[in-house]
Amino acid sequence: MRRGLRRIRRLLTVAAMVVLACTVSLAQTLHLPPHERVVLKNGLTLLLLEKRGVPLVNISAIVKAGAAADPAGEEGLAATTAGLLRKGTKKRSAQQFAADLDYIGGEFEAEAGPDFTTINMEFQTKDFARGLDLYADVLIHPAFPQQEAEKFLAQEIDGVKAAKDDPQSVMMSYYSGYLYGMHPYGHPPAGDEISLKQIRREDAAKFYATNYAPGNTILAVAGEFNAAEMKAKLSEAFGAWESRAVNSAAIPGVVPSKEKRLLLVDKPDASQTYFAIGNTGIAANDPDRVAIRVVNTIFGGRFTSELNEALRVESGYTYGAQSFFDQRKVPGPFVIFSFTKNETTTPAIDLTLQVLAKLHKEGVTQDQLKSAKSYIKGQFPPNIETSRQLARTIATHEFYGLGDDEVNELEARLDAVTPEMARQVIQKHFPAENLLFVLIGKASAIGPAVQKYAANQDTRLLSDPGFWPAPATGKK
Amino acid sequence: MGFGGIWAGVLCATLLSAGGVRGQAEYAVSARTLKNGMKVLVQTDHSIPNVALYIFYRIGSRNERPGTTGLSHFFEHMMFNGAKKYGPGDLDKVMEANGGANNAYTTRDVTVYQDWFPRAALSLIYDIESDRIRDLNFDPQKVKSEREVVASERRLSVDNENGGVLDEQLWATSYIAHPYQWPVIGWMSDIEHWTMEDLKHHFEMGYSPNNATMVVVGDATADEIFRLCETYIEPIPTHPPPPAVTTVEPPQTGERRLIVHKRAELPLLMVGYHVPQSNSSDFYALNILRTILFQGESSRMYQRLVDKDQIALEVTSGLEPSFDPTMVEVVAQPKQGVDPQACEKAIYEEFERVGSAAISDTELEKAKNIRLVEFYRQMRTINGRANTIGTYEVFFGDYNKLFETAKNYSAVTKEDVRRVAKVYFDANNRTVATLLPENAEKAKP
Numbered sequence: 057m058r059r060g061l062r063r064i065r066r067l068l069t070v071a072a073m074v075v076l077a078c079t080v081s082l083a084q085t086l087h088l089p090p091h092e093r094v095v096l097k098n099g100l101t102l103l104l105l106e107k108r109g110v111p112l113v114n115i116s117a118i119v120k121a122g123a124a125a126d127p128a129g130e131e132g133l134a135a136t137t138a139g140l141l142r143k144g145t146k147k148r149s150a151q152q153f154a155a156d157l158d159y160i161g162g163e164f165e166a167e168a169g170p171d172f173t174t175i176n177m178e179f180q181t182k183d184f185a186r187g188l189d190l191y192a193d194v195l196i197h198p199a200f201p202q203q204e205a206e207k208f209l210a211q212e213i214d215g216v217k218a219a220k221d222d223p224q225s226v227m228m229s230y231y232s233g234y235l236y237g238m239h240p241y242g243h244p245p246a247g248d249e250i251s252l253k254q255i256r257r258e259d260a261a262k263f264y265a266t267n268y269a270p271g272n273t274i275l276a277v278a279g280e281f282n283a284a285e286m287k288a289k290l291s292e293a294f295g296a297w298e299s300r301a302v303n304s305a306a307i308p309g310v311v312p313s314k315e316k317r318l319l320l321v322d323k324p325d326a327s328q329t330y331f332a333i334g335n336t337g338i339a340a341n342d343p344d345r346v347a348i349r350v351v352n353t354i355f356g357g358r359f360t361s362e363l364n365e366a367l368r369v370e371s372g373y374t375y376g377a378q379s380f381f382d383q384r385k386v387p388g389p390f391v392i393f394s395f396t397k398n399e400t401t402t403p404a405i406d407l408t409l410q411v412l413a414k415l416h417k418e419g420v421t422q423d424q425l426k427s428a429k430s431y432i433k434g435q436f437p438p439n440i441e442t443s444r445q446l447a448r449t450i451a452t453h454e455f456y457g458l459g460d461d462e463v464n465e466l467e468a469r470l471d472a473v474t475p476e477m478a479r480q481v482i483q484k485h486f487p488a489e490n491l492l493f494v495l496i497g498k499a500s501a502i503g504p505a506v507q508k509y510a511a512n513q514d515t516r517l518l519s520d521p522g523f524w525p526a527p528a529t530g531k532k
Numbered sequence: 533m534g535f536g537g538i539w540a541g542v543l544c545a546t547l548l549s550a551g552g553v554r555g556q557a558e559y560a561v562s563a564r565t566l567k568n569g570m571k572v573l574v575q576t577d578h579s580i581p582n583v584a585l586y587i588f589y590r591i592g593s594r595n596e597r598p599g600t601t602g603l604s605h606f607f608e609h610m611m612f613n614g615a616k617k618y619g620p621g622d623l624d625k626v627m628e629a630n631g632g633a634n635n636a637y638t639t640r641d642v643t644v645y646q647d648w649f650p651r652a653a654l655s656l657i658y659d660i661e662s663d664r665i666r667d668l669n670f671d672p673q674k675v676k677s678e679r680e681v682v683a684s685e686r687r688l689s690v691d692n693e694n695g696g697v698l699d700e701q702l703w704a705t706s707y708i709a710h711p712y713q714w715p716v717i718g719w720m721s722d723i724e725h726w727t728m729e730d731l732k733h734h735f736e737m738g739y740s741p742n743n744a745t746m747v748v749v750g751d752a753t754a755d756e757i758f759r760l761c762e763t764y765i766e767p768i769p770t771h772p773p774p775p776a777v778t779t780v781e782p783p784q785t786g787e788r789r790l791i792v793h794k795r796a797e798l799p800l801l802m803v804g805y806h807v808p809q810s811n812s813s814d815f816y817a818l819n820i821l822r823t824i825l826f827q828g829e830s831s832r833m834y835q836r837l838v839d840k841d842q843i844a845l846e847v848t849s850g851l852e853p854s855f856d857p858t859m860v861e862v863v864a865q866p867k868q869g870v871d872p873q874a875c876e877k878a879i880y881e882e883f884e885r886v887g888s889a890a891i892s893d894t895e896l897e898k899a900k901n902i903r904l905v906e907f908y909r910q911m912r913t914i915n916g917r918a919n920t921i922g923t924y925e926v927f928f929g930d931y932n933k934l935f936e937t938a939k940n941y942s943a944v945t946k947e948d949v950r951r952v953a954k955v956y957f958d959a960n961n962r963t964v965a966t967l968l969p970e971n972a973e974k975a976k977p
Contacts, residue, residue, distance in 0.1 A: 109577075110554070112908055112912065150829075151839070154829035155830040157828070158828035158829070158902065160901060161901040161902040180904075180905060210842070210867070214845050217798050217868060221693075222692075223692065324795065327687050327692060328687045328691075359624050359628065359633070360621075369621065369677070370677070372676070372678065374684050375682075395684070397683070397687060427628060433631055434631015434653070435631065435632075435633055437580035440580075441579065441912070442912050442913060443912075
């Protein structure tokens with residue numbers, strides 16, 4: 057493979073979808089296919105979109121509570137609640153649901169991102185009645201059986217350990233924990249070895265009762281069907297869901313890190329260092345988001361970005377270097393991510409900082425702006441190609457209060473980005489001084505050399521449970 | 533060209549009411565073989581104003597030898613590092629400035645180049661592709677820095693990844709004669725020692741137009757693609773294709789076992805079984821068997837290891853397309869405190885159960901339904917379609933076989949499934965690889 061940064065992206069599935077939905081653009085001739093929005097009597101927002109090509113239907117719900125809603129000490133509760141939906145309903149056992157789903161070749165995923173939970177199912181158009189029955193059953197009537205909850209939680213705890221055997225896959229959990237601390241965005245979305253042990257089936261049932269309600273849910277359906285016919289069937293299936301008042305707590309505001317800090321996660325057998333550098337970024341509805349998208353494309357968002365050119369193409373320090381803004385309800389993280397062998401750890405990080413300093417000092421050129429705009433426009437259409445992508449796009453727009461213009465007007469918005477706007481967003485949104493560093497690597501080999509990056513340093517072992525720095529280590 | 537194409541939609545609506553499996557009629561492919569021997573396949577789809585262009589070269593790590601393992605993959609990287617018209621760095625810069633992106637992948641059998649771009653960039657892409665097929669340049673500086681990039685890729689995907697380490701050892705142990713024994717990315721010492729001569733020889737050997745198949749899917753007509761091919765590709769001269777790989781892996785006559793000791797949180801288990809190549813008549817029965825055993829939470833292995841016995845977090849199987857006899861790989865992630873041998877025992881018992889007793893009608897139907905939906909999932913994007921059409925043409929000998937898959941899966945009987953379970957998933961035909969955490973006290977029962 058020529059580009060191998062897919063894994064870290066995959067971990068950000070939910071977040072990444074949001075980024076795509078909010079910031080990319082396409083040619084003026086392109087627009088989101090027409091779709092219909094209906095609010096049922098019980099408060100459920102229903103979005104319907106016809107999409108032809110393959111005989112599949114995708115149902116994608118957003119429940120407006122995610123990992124940020126996890127109570128302190130019970131991180132992973134939103135994910136556990138989502139994971140248990142299919143593990144038994146009032147009329148089906150977990151095994152029966154699996155048998156019924158697999159029989160029609162259906163796919164089902166339920167996962168918690170920071171801002172919301174998504175519950176997604178896909179099946180053939182000809183199996184619509186069966187698929188809808190299965191989907192409505194798990195969304196409306198989950199039973200959270202004791203035995204299944206115990207099994208699930210035991211697996212999730214081991215799952216965290218398995219993930220730690222692949223440093224890339226846990227980098228964002230360490231980074232978010234270090235950057236946000238006790239703010240809800242510091243929660244590891246899947247929980248950790250300590251918090252998952254605190255969760256009981258009753259907690260999941262309570263999280264469900266508190267957050268899963270028609271008025272707190274957006275349900276998007278896209279695929280090959282007749283929308284009018286579909287509306288009647290969906291209204292019937294979900295109209296029966298009893299409405300309930302929901303008091304979701306708003307996610308508190310975010311304060312950027314005001315000092316340089318470095319967390320070194322020791323993996324004693326590592327032959328390369330994985331590093332993430334940055335600070336807080338922007339919210340999904342930030343008015344500067346299009347200009348930021350353009351500048352980030354130039355800086356670290358594509359193969360010929362400044363970062364990848366410097367760290368891979370010119371120096372051979374790494375297989376890949378990238379940067380991204382994870383855009384959420386309130387400002388999500390901004391991250392520069394790469395990895396390099398132990399011996400070149402400080403040269404690679406020094407070079408990263410130089411590229412960032414150059415962005416601040418020299419800005420971007422007219423040619424770069426033009427190229428980045430073309431790139432964003434050219435690469436956008438495959439992001440809204442499938443029913444699944446379309447369902448998730450319109451649902452996330454609805455969640456973040458963004459309209460179809462997010463897609464339909466983007467070419468115009470991209471064209472409007474001037475060098476002056478680029479200069480302003482660099483100054484305002486790309487951190488320069490108070491950087492946060494998270495390194496996963498062999499401490500005995502790199503520890504002394506990386507001390508120069510921050511006066512405040514924390515260390516921990518990769519195998520230590522959890523993702524936050526142990527309170528005892530504190531500042532050095 | 534905009535999104536209007538989808539909403540015309542009449543064609544698809546008609547098909548839907550017909551109720552059959554979609555195939556050649558709906559996803560019509562046009563084929564032409566150029567004078568220099570390159571076969572070109574085109575499937576037009578105006579749903580999005582983009583095009584996916586794939587070039588499959590029939591050269592991979594099976595065409596390498598000890599000392600230069602990983603060369604095909606390294607070469608894949610070098611194909612982006614400068615030719616005559618588009619010098620070092622130009623290919624990516626020009627492509628991205630015109631809205632395009634690219635990637636590539638290398639397997640044991642093939643090297644595949646992928647371009648994704650708006651239709652306005654069509655002739656530019658042809659200009660770039662013809663430049664590098666005809667006149668690739670080897671800049672010593674680029675060879676040096678790219679060698680470091682590939683070493684980093686190896687550290688990422690193998691050395692610091694337990695699955696990568698164990699998989700590499702499994703193939704190296706399961707194969708003793710055939711070139712499938714070495715890793716696609718190459719051994720680190722080979723990565724450090726390829727010479728410029730090795731690279732040039734590899735280009736000569738593998739990159740002749742008659743050793744390649746081009747697949748184009750998306751917002752372009754067959755006529756315009758064939759015209760572009762006449763201009764840009766057809767004049768490129770042919771040269772002899774790589775020599776045939778004649779080594780045949782001798783039958784395995786007894787279980788092989790290996791252990792990797794490594795610092796890790798959890799152990800890992802992989803079991804490999806030799807099976808025939810993709811164009812074998814047992815291919816479809818093997819996949820139905822794998823579906824019944826491994827796919828979905830109602831599958832037999834999931835029910836047994838994850839749900840009932842609760843000894844594994846995950847149990848999966850893999851079978852990649854191949855020219856030569858290959859392996860079905862079974863991967864189990866044992867839970868903490870579980871001896872990997874407990875997972876082994878359960879896996880063997882489940883294989884045995886298929887071989888000795890009948891599977892149910894429902895299980896067989898379920899497997900066929902899953903395979904059909906999988907076909908549609910491959911067909912739902914221009915990218916997936918380009919890759920799938922090319923894979924069928926190259927590994928199954930004819931892209932039309934893609935449209936026969938539903939029929940071929942339909943034809944699989946319970947007896948076929950029972951037979952392949954018995955023939956291939958035998959103790960003497962397996963290689964067992966176990967990763968044991970070095971800090972192993974925690975992982976032992």
